[in-house]
C-alpha cells in the first residue's frame with residue numbers, strides 16, 4: 485500500500501483556503517474550468533440531489549441545471565462566504581443549502597444523495613480514504629461519486645519531486661504526492677464502489693475525472709470515522 489509523504493492538518497488546510505478566498509476564482513477559475521465542466525456533466529447524467537463537497541467559493545454552482553438540487557459544504561468559512569454571496573447575487577435557485585462541513589465526517593444520513601461531487605478536494609483532505617468512505621455512505625445505491633483530482637506518479641523521478649514538494653504545497657492547502665493507488669487501494673476494500681470512469685483532464689494531464697457508482701445492492705459496512713466514534 486502506498487504511504488502518502490506527509491499528513492495534512494484540517495485546521496491548517498481551512499486556514500490556507502481562508503487566505504486563498506479573496507483571489508481563489510482569479511487564480512483557480514480558468515485553470516480548472518474544463519475539469520469542472522466534465523464533473524458537472526457526469527453528475528447531471530444522474531441529477532437530482534447533489535452534494536458538492538469542498539464547494540469552495542461556489543465557482544461551479546451557476547453551471548448546474550436549474551432542476552438539480554445542490555447542497556454545498558466546505559471547511560473554510562471565507563470560501564463559504566463567497567459561495568453564499570454568489571448564490572444570492574445570481575439567484576441560484578438550484579442551491580438548497582451552503583453549510584460548513586467536513587468531508588471526513590459528513591453530517592447527512594446514509595443514502596441521502598443521488599450524486600456526490602468532489603472537485604479538487606480529495607487530495608486536500610487529511611485522510612482521503614475516510615472521505616471516500618463517507619461519499620459512499622451518503623450516496624444512494626445506484627448513485628454516483630464524481631471526483632476531479634490530482635493524480636501524481638507512483639514511482640520514478642516525478643514521484644520523488646512530488647514528494648519533495650509536499651512541505652511547500654501542504655502549507656498552500658494541497659498535496660502534490662497523490663497517486664492513483666489512493667483510489668485503487670480504497671476501491672479494493674470497498675467492493676460496492678464500482679469504478680465507472682477514469683480519464684485525464686487538462687491542464688497537462690496531472691488531473692483526472694474519476695467516477696465510482698455505488699452498486700445497486702450496495703451495503704458497505706466498512707466503518708467510517710463518524711460511525712466508529714458513535715459505535
Ligand SMILES: C[S@@+](CC[C@H](N)C(=O)[O-])C[C@H]1O[C@@H](n2cnc3c(N)ncnc32)[C@H](O)[C@@H]1O
Pocket residue numbers: 494497498501512516520537538539540541543544557558559560563585586587588602603604605608609610
Ligand atoms: C482546491 S479547492 C476546490 C474548490 C472548488 N471545488 C473548485 O472546484 O474550485 C479545495 C476546497 O476543498 C475544501 N476542503 C479541504 N478540506 C476539506 C474537508 N476536509 N472537508 C470539506 N472541504 C474541504 C477547501 O476549503 C477548499 O475550498
